[in-house]
Amino acid sequence: MNYLKYIAMAAIAVFTMASCEITDDNDSEKDSLYVKFMNEQASQYTITTLQIRNRGSVDAQLEPTEPWGENILKNGQRIAPGEHIYFNLDLPNGHWAEYRLGVDNGNGVEVMLYDQPNYAGLMNLPITHWGSDKRTVSVTITNDNSNQTITVSGWSDWAGIDE
Numbered sequence: 001m002n003y004l005k006y007i008a009m010a011a012i013a014v015f016t017m018a019s020c021e022i023t024d025d026n027d028s029e030k031d032s033l034y035v036k037f038m039n040e041q042a043s044q045y046t047i048t049t050l051q052i053r054n055r056g057s058v059d060a061q062l063e064p065t066e067p068w069g070e071n072i073l074k075n076g077q078r079i080a081p082g083e084h085i086y087f088n089l090d091l092p093n094g095h096w097a098e099y100r101l102g103v104d105n106g107n108g109v110e111v112m113l114y115d116q117p118n119y120a121g122l123m124n125l126p127i128t129h130w131g132s133d134k135r136t137v138s139v140t141i142t143n144d145n146s147n148q149t150i151t152v153s154g155w156s157d158w159a160g161i162d163e
Helices: 002-019 025-029
Strands: 032-039 046-057 084-090 095-104 110-112 125-128 134-144 149-159
Touching: 032 046, 046 110, 095 134, 125 134, 125 149
Parallel strands: 032 134
Antiparallel strands: 032 084, 046 095, 095 110, 095 125, 134 149
């Protein structure tokens, strides 16, 4: 059942990427992306860490081009389920970045999702810069009972800011 969910998400991602089109020639000169990052209402955990690293050109770079950045959430900032933040990302048009997350496990302890033994959730979560200099990114974080981990069970990334 989980595999069907991952296949459906992959198909949506491919369709989204294939349907995006850069329409403004001036966009290729922009190096900044304005991001609305949402922790979906369906999430079961509050995000405490959000780190990003650039991966380079969408069509050419398979390996990361930079190390993981510092936590974007400063001074105890958190993103509870149903909440969002805005930030600017230094990311040229036609490039992508990936993010990784840490969450409060419900007992005040931060869990970095990718560090959990048996983690089988989504990784290489994208933030893409094409089609617009504004982007809405969302994530759903739930408990994976079969692997006994906290996991990213859904994500999205689309051009424009979803108000």
